[in-house]
Amino acid sequence: MAEGTGTLPDLQTVARLLGGRVNRDEVLCPGPNHSTNDRSLSVKIDTSAPDSFLVHSFAADDPIICRDYVRQKLGLPAFKPNGKRFSEDDIVRVVMAAARATAPKSKPVAIYDYRDENGKLLYQVCRYEPKRFGHRQPDGHGGWIYKGTHRRVLYRWPELLQYPDATALVTEGEKDADNVAALGICATTVASGKWTDDCVQALAGRHCWILEDNDDTGRNKALEAAASSPRSEQHKNNPASRFSRRRRCFGLAGCGSHSGRA
DSSP: OOTTTOOOOOHHHHHHHHTOEEETTEEEEOOTTOOTTOOOEEEEEOTTSTTSEEEEETTOOOHHHHHHHHHHHHTOOOOOTTOOOOOHHHHHHHHHHHHHTTSOSSOOSEEEEEEOTTSOEEEEEEEETTTEEEEEEEOSSSSEESSOOSOOOOTTHHHHHTOTTSOEEEOSSHHHHHHHHTTTOOEEOOGGGOOOHHHHHTTTTSOEEEOOOSSHHHHHHHHHHHHTSOOOGGGTTOTTSSSOOOOBOOSOTTOTTOBOOO
């Protein structure tokens, strides 16, 4: 737990360090010497257990090897037969230290906030130079966990909710969305072009235009966004029926004169 809070470690952080995913109150992750897609090892935080965590291998791996493997991944000290039991403070301290150790060495040149419908910060997309992107989320203690959350939301979602009937322009990235919003137009995008059901449903019933970058990658991403769009029952066979695929550049620098149509 964080000092004085009584809070158990964030399972999302534990899952990231173990290369797995959260499943209710446990982390399912690769067992020792298994492939990265393997989920045969279950890990639960339990400070009443001898190691302060429990492991179970669905592949019948040696439990001692599994515990040693988890200790190494989480940055915990090696087990000693007469050693003290790890406290919740110990677990949180070393797990959070391991998570922060993966932070990028360079500082981001641009930061884009992703917030929930109430304006709470969920995660950020950070741009670095040379051009690359990374995700991070608040760790609850004033620092950062350098990974996105399992929940994905629309960029500029709270602003979109202020105008529920307005047409929304869907851009390829956050910078473009900010530039369009600066013109007084509702604009949004999704982190890394990954559309989830929650993101799609947040645009259901709204008239949208998808703006594509003037290259093959931009056109492909625009088509992917259109294919992810929500559809009413009577328009099942028309992927663009609820999500307009009309694209038009508004004379922005570098945009050229390309204009697409549905």
